[in-house]
């Protein structure tokens with residue numbers, strides 16, 4: 001029904017479809033967060049389009065009472081690019097997973113980011129193939145035992161955020177499925193950003209890869225394993241916020257220091273979300289040597305593809321006028337037969 | 339060596355022919371395409387019907403003088419209707435030994451060969467693998483050979499322009515064109531104007547080229563040409579009065595898509611990935627953004643078709659284009675569009691296959707791929723263009739069917755049609771009935787599964803429309819709600835509905851006509867796509883000899899026109915020439931249980947008219 005944008009509620013964004021993820025799946029929390037967030041974004045329902053590929057996470061669009069397109073494995077960024085090209089007024093979201101976006105669809109993810117298409121790409125990373133029953137994925141840690149790797153995987157995983165940064169994404173962030181406040185804040189920024197935004201969401205799959213993110217999720221231990229980055233703030237973590245990240249200039253590498261033990265606050269690196277080199281270092285931090293960074297790792301707007309294309313067209317139209325088919329057919333050499 | 343005759347004899351000898359094939363062949367850098375294009379303009383202006391075909395080397399920058407670097411342009415023109423670029427060469431212009439050796443096999447005995455002796459030096463002869471110059475060993479005795487040191491003639495002609503040796507030699511092609519224009523009694527004014535326009539910013543270059551053109555022409559008039567070299571007279575053709583232009587298949591498709599978009603009142607998104615010989619369609623549309631078309635060069639074939647599908651979901655018409663291998667990559671997404679019931683136009687400019695095959699050569703071997711080559715039961719309409727001009731109308735028809743039936747449409751062209759060109763009477767767009775799309779806006783009773791009861795097309799509700807928020811996807815959907823459904827009966831019903839929708843298109847397309855001949859008889863030659871020209875001429879000549887043969891050419895390959903089966907059953911025999919190992923013939927046999935006979939050619943070359951004639955005669959003799 002016709003409803004003012006400021007009156008919309010979570011119910012308006014909840015479809016009538018029964019949610020079919022496994023009990024306890026991290027996807028539930030993400031869905032709830034986004035449904036709850038939508039009214040706060042101040043956009044109409046009809047202007048929101050959720051495009052997904054294939055996988056557990058890709059069922060997402062069915063549960064949103066907006067426009068949605070559940071497509072084919074790995075291709076959501078390309079289909080979303082087509083949607084955006086056809087109608088730049090729409091807010092286009094891509095919901096994808098680690099296998100979808102980084103294995104079968106790696107090329108499309110890379111190019112949507114490189115091209116800087118104005119899409120909000122949310123990658124639910126559970127480090128496993130859920131829908132096909134638990135095979136290891138391109139983000140699975142070495143040694144992951146799965147039906148296709150009974151002795152444990154031997155190939156090394158890739159880091160979604162490092163890939164996104166390498167592909168030239170102007171907005172790269174990481175968050176956690178069950179951290180509603182953090183996730184909401186990150187997605188709000190990602191959505192506001194004009195151009196491609198990429199958010200990796202650490203998502204628990206209790207069925208096939210349970211507990212892999214416990215270190216960053218368990219309230220008791222998380223402070224020691226999770227670093228919440230904030231632009232302009234020092235990179236501190238630990239229960240007492242007494243540990244920090246320092247740049248070792250000689251090695252051109254990061255290291256963990258403890259304040260008062262040979263290091264002081266001034267030694268700790270201050271997060272600059274516009275610094276690509278720093279973002280790459282922070283994105284690559286992983287346990288056991290480092291805490292996992294969450295938050296907006298990189299944000300530096302550059303001109304966006306679809307807008308630039310529209311500009312080109314407008315300029316061309318000013319010069320040539322709107323296309324006239326009758327004239328076009330008569331361009332070049334013509335002759336009259338009597 | 340030919341006997342010398344007096345200039346007067348040479349100048350006045352005239353030879354009238356109905357039609358003639360001229361091929362300009364030279365090094366990639368010799369400007370043969372430009373020469374051919376200008377000769378075409380002058381010939382069209384003269385009033386002949388014509389058909390042309392450029393033959394580019396596969397390599398981008400082949401070494402000068404090499405056989406694989408030969409670039410050629412063929413034109414077939416005459417006083418009767420011309421529908422192919424010709425069987426055999428009557429006049430060959432060979433700018434170097436490589437051009438001679440690669441084209442000689444196609445010259446008719448007694449044909450005229452014009453060679454630039456200046457290029458027949460040892461180095462070039464070696465590159466063409468000649469031990470002895472063919473001009474000296476009698477190997478060209480079966481032909482009439484006109485040997486001219488074109489290089490020195492050109493140097494002398496353009497001397498006043500001080501272009502230097504290298505740049506002067508670049509006017510060689512215009513000198514040669516001047517001579518050939520004289521040979522056929524054509525006016526050179528159109529070429530002069532073309533050159534002035536082309537080199538408007540370089541008056542010296544324009545002047546030198548025009549001087550070379552004039553010198554070549556004057557050479558024909560005044561030089562002592564050997565006997566047997568006479569001016570050809572090719573009378574004007576009877577053509578329907580109107581304004582004409584030259585059109586090739588690529589341009590025909592591009593403009594047809596733009597026209598289709600206007601008739602449907604819809605924006606186009608053309609998404610493509612570079613591939614030979616389909617890329618030129620992307621280039622042509624990319625240069626026309628003043629129209630309501632956005633072009634998108636995707637990262638791969640799959641992304642291209644997916645972007646097109648996304649655009650269609652969002653309310654534009656998505657179009658993608660490729661050649662066979664690229665179409666293979668797109669198939670999964672095409673099936674998604676079938677499942678989600680979204681419009682899509684997929685253009686396949688076929689080339690020699692399988693795999694990389696013969697990228698610059700033509701073939702029709704993707705018909706089965708188009709009709710059947712997807713997973714699941716995935717019917718979609720398939721259309722084929724038969725000539726460069728036909729591309730315009732077929733593209734409009736593809737847009738019409740895709741948007742009216744909410745379905746992907748496969749449009750088959752090929753490497754021959756894409757590059758070949760012919761005169762085209764510019765159509766009056768007022769003669770085309772518009773077919774505007776209707777987007778759903780009505781909230782009352784809306785479901786994404788709603789269908790038009792007549793066409794069975796699913797409703798098109800584009801994102802951005804208030805109150806019509808809905809989800810589509812590749813999972814089977816409930817016939818009544820559009821929501822995910824794994825119900826067995828529902829899948830049966832949806833599969834049946836998708837098939838019935840596409841089958842029903844046969845009621846919305848013209849009945850199959852007979853292109854030439856009677857509607858019943860002894861033999862029907864049934865073709866599709868670019869074999870039109872050769873079949874048409876072959877059947878025509880057989881009919882002139884009194885044979886009871888007809889030509890039927892199928893544009894709608896899936897579904898077939900409703901009357902096709904009855905039509906074919908009216909003939910004792912059906913012969914199906916195709917540039918593949920027998921694909922349409924297989925479909926006709928399986929659909930209609932008729933004993934259709936194949937005629938196949940997969941050499942990368944179009945059918946010759948005489949190959950059709952021979953096959954027709956063999957069939958008639960066997961009956």
Ligand code: SF4
Pocket residue numbers: 020021022024025026027056057126130131204205206207208
């Ligand atoms: S398999 Fe894992 S990711 Fe998939 S729905 Fe179940 S819990 Fe969630």
